[in-house]
Amino acid sequence: MARRKSEKVTGECYKACLQACRELEAKDWKSYKNSLKVIDGSPGIYAFGKKRGKKVLYIGRSKHLRTRVMAHLQPSRREDQEANKKMQTIGREKLKLKWIESERQKEFEGCIIECFEEIHGYTPLYNKRRGDNPRHN
Numbered sequence: 755m756a757r758r759k760s761e762k763v764t765g766e767c768y769k770a771c772l773q774a775c776r777e778l779e780a781k782d783w784k785s786y787k788n789s790l791k792v793i794d795g796s797p798g799i800y801a802f803g804k805k806r807g808k809k810v811l812y813i814g815r816s817k818h819l820r821t822r823v824m825a826h827l828q829p830s831r832r833e834d835q836e837a838n839k840k841m842q843t844i845g846r847e848k849l850k851l852k853w854i855e856s857e858r859q860k861e862f863e864g865c866i867i868e869c870f871e872e873i874h875g876y877t878p879l880y881n882k883r884r885g886d887n888p889r890h891n
Contacts, residue, residue: 778853786827793819798855801813809876811878
């Protein structure tokens with residue numbers, strides 16, 4: 755089921771978000787463990803996947819990539835606790851990660867899932883609908 759673009763998403767922002775998602779898609783998957791050595795505190799968007807297969811499990815954005823990515827495998831009380839638990843069961847050894855740095859990540863809040871769906875034709879397994887989880891950092 756395709757989602758309707760949120761009203762606060764402007765055409766220019768949506769185009770920028772689509773471009774960011776395409777850049778993310780072009781990146782190679784890296785192991786979670788090795789990624790933590792290179793990922794820094796820049797703002798941007800990120801995606802988690804499994805060891806085998808190219809399907810994205812979760813896509814998100816953050817003001818501080820390193821902190822946010824690490825939080826996904828920590829016990830948490832946040833709204834996305836269910837997704838975090840699922841990723842913990844996959845395990846750090848099998849989990850893959852890719853990311854891009856983007857100062858515009860805050861603008862993508864309302865459209866990152868929609869852009870991903872437009873490019874790939876599916877919603878990542880662990881992403882909830884925007885209305886279910888309106889709070890992201």
